[in-house]
Amino acid sequence: MKPAKILTIIASSLLVGILYILPPFLIKQQFEVTGQPFVLNYVIHRDELIYMNRAREVYDGHWPPVDLYFDDQGKTVLNALPSLIMATFLTIFDGNVVTSYLTAIFIFSIAIFLLFFLLGNILFNRHFTWSLLFAYIGILTPIALRILNFDGA
Numbered sequence: 109m110k111p112a113k114i115l116t117i118i119a120s121s122l123l124v125g126i127l128y129i130l131p132p133f134l135i136k137q138q139f140e141v142t143g144q145p146f147v148l149n150y151v152i153h154r155d156e157l158i159y160m161n162r163a164r165e166v167y168d169g170h171w172p173p174v175d176l177y178f179d180d181q182g183k184t185v186l187n188a189l190p191s192l193i194m195a196t197f198l199t200i201f202d203g204n205v206v207t208s209y210l211t212a213i214f215i216f217s218i219a220i221f222l223l224f225f226l227l228g229n230i231l232f233n234r235h236f237t238w239s240l241l242f243a244y245i246g247i248l249t250p251i252a253l254r255i256l257n258f259d260g261a
Contacts, residue, residue, distance in 0.1 A: 148206050159190045166191050220247055
């Protein structure tokens with residue numbers, strides 16, 4: 109692959125990562141300028157509320173994470189990997205939940221964009237423009253959730 113195409117893919121993936129984190133980042137900055145506290149609302153992002161709470165438990169030294177919503181805090185069948193990944197980000201940023209969350213969203217949106225690009229390469233017989241367009245559509249629209257029916261509808 110030509111260097112110009114590689115640079116285009118890298119720039120596109122960074123652009124997508126920035127587009128994902130820019131709105132909450134700017135809102136956070138505005139709150140800090142006015143001296144108000146900022147609390148990121150995880151509820152609007154589906155499952156992150158559960159994973160961040162469990163990740164905080166892992167960060168605090170409670171492994172394996174338990175289901176926080178039951179009185180009996182026994183072992184759970186919930187996947188511990190997402191909580192462990194988020195706890196790693198918490199460890200990197202000294203427990204700062206907002207920075208950890210935004211960094212994770214930035215990195216994972218780049219990774220998903222690249223995966224869509226690779227899938228587009230397979231589907232469109234290595235046609236660069238169509239693969240890039242497929243990656244943009246896949247990451248910036250809810251089409252993947254609709255096709256695979258991940259939203260439960």
